[in-house]
Amino acid sequence: MDIRNNPSKLTDLENCTIVDGFVRILFLNDNEQMEPQDLSKYSFPKLRVISGYLFLYRVYGLVSLRTLFPNLVMIGGSELFYKKYSLVIFENPQLREIGLESLKYIKNGAARIQNNGQLCYLDTIDWARLGKVKCIFL
Template identity: 50%
Template sequence: SFPDLKEITGYLVISGAFGLRTLRHLLPGLTVIRGEQLFLDTFALVVHDNPHLQELGLVSLNTIMHGAARLSQNAFLCYVETVDWPMLTVGVKASENFFK
């Protein structure tokens, strides 16, 4: 757990985390992902192939300053549509965010 982590300057990738159901307790205070470096030159947030993930739980996250979000192959992930992704991902076209 990283309760004091408020900001990530680059990107965040959560992938292949078996047994992980939420990020709520792992990153409870994360408010900003700056995206100064991007994953695949596009993404600041990638959540991929987490078979038990049910919710993101990034309740404090309010800004992704540069880069898009990619959420893919998380079979049980819920509530993705409740996030205002265009507002969260500043300066990114809605079509650049990828959810599957």
């Protein structure tokens, strides 16, 4: 699933329980004058597994993944971003928390969480509990 520029495309995830591959969400909006998207109305409680990777880049208006993916249990990493990462959260200016409370396992690959200016408490996540995940925080 490659969702770009338009949050209404998120509805493609509506009835998914398993995504066989990656979920890549990119809202390339360099115009700071525009209002951030209201993403609070999107929730995908049926989604439990992403077999590839989860990639979030410049998702303006995203405050937490808690509502978006409340029941995501596993990221498989069968396909990796840049042959290395199964979870990438990069340059999301309003992101305050990751909030993936149901995430129990990252089967393969590293996590890269970078340039999310309002994101706090990353050091409180027990990454070892999620599997053999190497985390890079910049």
